[in-house]
Amino acid sequence: MAELGLETIRTRVQDDRSRIVDLLRDKIALASVSAKGITGDHMRRSADYVAGQLRQVGVDARVVQAANPDGTLGAFEVIGSRQVDANAPTVLLYAHHDVQPVPDPSQWSTDPFTGVEKDGRLYGRGSADDGGGIAIHSGALHALGKDLRVNVKVFIEGEEEMGSRSFIPFLQAHRDDFASDLIIVADSGNWSADTPSLTTSLRGNADLDVTVTVLEHPVHSGQFGGPILDANTLAAMLIASMYDDQGQLAVPGLEGGQPIGGLQRDLDQAQLRADAGVVDSYRLAGTDSLASRLWTKPAAAVIGFDAHPVEGSFNVLADKTRFRISLRTAPTQRPEQAAQALADFLIAHAPQGARVEVTPGDMGMGWAMDADSPVVRQAEEAMRQAFGRDPVNKGEGGSIPFIPELKRLFPEAQVLVTGPEDPQSNAHSPNESISLQGLVDNIITEALLLDSLGAGQN
Ligand SMILES: [Zn+2]
Structure with missing residues (x-):
């Protein structure tokens, strides 16, 4: 079956732009700070909102409260699926709906819990991390609409910023809801707003x-x-x-x-020094690429x-x-x-x-992408088309603990780590923001990838 192609998908995503931005604004206003209590009403409201948004794009989403390893009640998770063809591949879309706290709102130039659009970016806590991930999945499913030809499962987690304590018990209790051929984790980011990346490893x-x-x-x-x-x-x-x-x-x-x-491209020493605030006289340790x-x-x-x-x-x-x-x-x-x-x-x-x-x-175990898998080639090609330039892959020095756990529990599934952030996003810091053009291109990328995975089946 023919693929929809770049132009159809781009038009559909651009036509959907205001809905996507509204979704992000609503999400920011929900102030789903998990550090204020993962079982709080504010977290339930956030989960309900996300489930409602996913139902609008054809996912039978519902909110399920996880249990902690000690049996106490845990986070409000959003799960659901959209089945189109038993013979088609199944893709699990991951993001998280909880956000980082705002210890000092006076460090922000705008209200942290009001989405404010300025110079092509939307500011607000959770605009990028990981409201942007939810927006990517929602936008991609909306763009494909009834042309979706892969089965989709969705997991929008409620306590990522708190270390995913109930993640493993929840996954084990809902194994069938997660079984998939490909897991797309939209919780990382790109080299820059206009240069796409896969995140290929975590230490x-x-x-x-x-x-x-x-x-x-x-x-x-x-x-x-x-x-x-x-x-x-x-x-x-x-x-x-x-x-x-x-x-x-x-x-x-x-x-x-x-x-x-x-x-593909090494990090810039001067930028690293400036980002970290290294004293001028300090010589960076080691000799290999940064x-x-x-x-x-x-x-x-x-x-x-x-x-x-x-x-x-x-x-x-x-x-x-x-x-x-x-x-x-x-x-x-x-x-x-x-x-x-x-x-x-x-x-x-x-x-x-x-x-x-x-x-x-x-x-905690690290993770390395299987760089030789065909789906990586397909993802890179989707990025190339959507952004109009070659991807520059990157790694993370830190860890995202649930990714190795996903790989351990579902060893057959490929994992792709994508996401809405760019170096200006300030995730976890004051003045968090998302590039709206970057977001549109990320949505087009994911829609193209899902489309090509579906086309390969027919
Ligand atoms: Zn995140």
């Missing part, structure tokens, strides 16, 4: 608590200092031993690779350190100290394996033979 993470002990009890630093190093200094030596002289992690057994799907250093190679950070505060300190040698390492792991390495490699290294490199003990903490 995993592992926390390790490390205790360094040198003495049975603290002793006077004048009397014993010299032959005996204090535990803080020994801990600093231990931490430094993880790095080579370029500042790169040099721990055997920690995997790290090149960007998944190849590197993309690989940020997305596909491991990184370690000391995120906690038990030492005596400077104020009120006195002349003693610390007997022991403890610090926590947050290790970001390569997308494809098991975090348990990476944590073990690091623990072995730290114990083997105990400075001066101090006692080093390592206790593993939270772990």
Whole structure:
């Protein structure tokens, strides 16, 4: 069966623009801040609204309250489907309807919970993250209308910004509602508003608590200092031993690779420095592409350190100290394996033979797209058509914990990570916004992709 084609889809999406913007404005006004309580009425209202919007585009959406792992009531989730042909592929569309809090509205130039259009962007909390994801799915289904030729399932989550606590029990309880050939997660973003991207990898993470002990009890630093190093200094030596002289992690057994799907364009050093607010004299650590250093190679950070505060300190040698390492792991390495490699290294490199003990903490698996799968080619082609330029794929240095979980629970399904954000979106920050032209092109992309997946069947 012939595909609808770019021009038909573009016309339909452009004709639908005001409905899509209204959807986003309504969504912003619902102020669905999950941090104020995922079981609150405001979250129920948000879920009901989203379900209503999905019903308007032919999905039999309903709101279901999830249960937490401990059995208590959890988030209001929106699920539903639109079945067109038992022989056609099934696509699961994911987004989330909860939003980040607004700790200080005075940092915003507009009211955070009123959608305000300005210079081609719509401002408001959740306009991009992830109201934009809901708008992409709604717009794509509207554009295809009765020409939809794939089966669609929808999951709009209610607690993504709170770490998706009830996600796994909910998925397990509703397995059939999620079983699909392709999962489109519209919760990331593009290289820029006019350059599309697939997000091809996420790093995993592992926390390790490390205790360094040198003495049975603290002793006077004048009397014993010299032959005996204090535990803080020994801990600093231990931490430094993880790095080579370029500042790169040099721990055997920690995997790290090149960007998944190849590197089309590297990140800009000056931009990275400006975004992070690095002091002028600082030299960036490592030598490879910035993309690989940020997305596909491991990184370690000391995120906690038990030492005596400077104020009120006195002349003693610390007997022991403890610090926590947050290790970001390569997308494809098991975090348990990476944590073990690091623990072995730290114990083997105990400075001066101090006692080093390592206790593993939270772990999360990373994720890497299957860059060779045909659906990736189809998605890239849809992006090329919709945006009129080649996609520039990217990774995420952080994690989106439910994506590896989806992959674990549905190993047969391909996962594509797309989304409405661009570098100006300020998701999680003041003045969040979405590019409306970018949104239109994202909708066209998703509609084209669903259309081509359906056409392939007939
Ligand atoms: Zn999000």
